[in-house]
Amino acid sequence: MATLRNLKIKTSTCRRLIKELHSYEEEVEREAAKTADMKEKGADPYDLKQQESVLAESRMMIPDCRKRLESSLADLKALLAELEESNEKEGPEIDEARSMILEVEKEFQTADA
Template sequence: LAKFSKFAVRLFQTSDGVPPRIRLRGGFFGFLSGAGFSRPSPRCTTKAEEATIPHHHPHERTRSIMTTLRNLKIKTSTCKRILKELHSYEKEVEKEAAKTADMKEKGADPYDLKQQENVLAESRMMIPDCRKRLEASLADLKETLAEVKESNQQGAEIDEAASVISELEAFFQNSEA
């Protein structure tokens, strides 16, 4: 039993007696960092040190390509989702505006009318925020597509991203006019 406990202690501690989890995470929630526990330094800090690292796995480039195409696909679907969200907010504003106008015509209770106007104002506030997010995600998608094209990659994701970009640019031109 005594041998087992020594083995267990060795198993869960490094040569300096610090459990590996504490060393890797820099202490529990960082409060142990002042007590001598810190994160390990980066593997390499200079180009000379970087040159001494052995070459990567032969499929590393393939993984990088797949990662880039995956990022492109994710950013494309993000743009689609935000555009769909923007359209739903615009429909909601139209619906709430019609409801508010109907309430005004019928001479509804002033309190109910005020509540409906607040709902309409909240719906209208969401549109500019959604447009900003869409513009940011469009710029991000364009940047990622340029990176993918520079690396001469092929795939259906590239065509889909290009069509989404042209659709969004047409949407922004039509909404500005």
């Protein structure tokens, strides 16, 4: 049964996952810059290999986070549709969920471009 409480939870989950995705993207940028700097300065091969491993790990987290965000978005859309069918079409939770859906879809569009 769809409730406004569940809708708030799903909306918050999407918001958290967007923040997490941005965090991982920033981490990849930082680690890539650090790796390039180490290569430029001729760092020890062992240290460079460790840094490249850290960078690869960071890069692996982005697709995982995107997949979780896609799943969460699908859950949110389904719950919102269920609530709208039961004639709950207004309210701050509904508006917040709609804006979150737009925000997540915009995020996916910019990432695909």
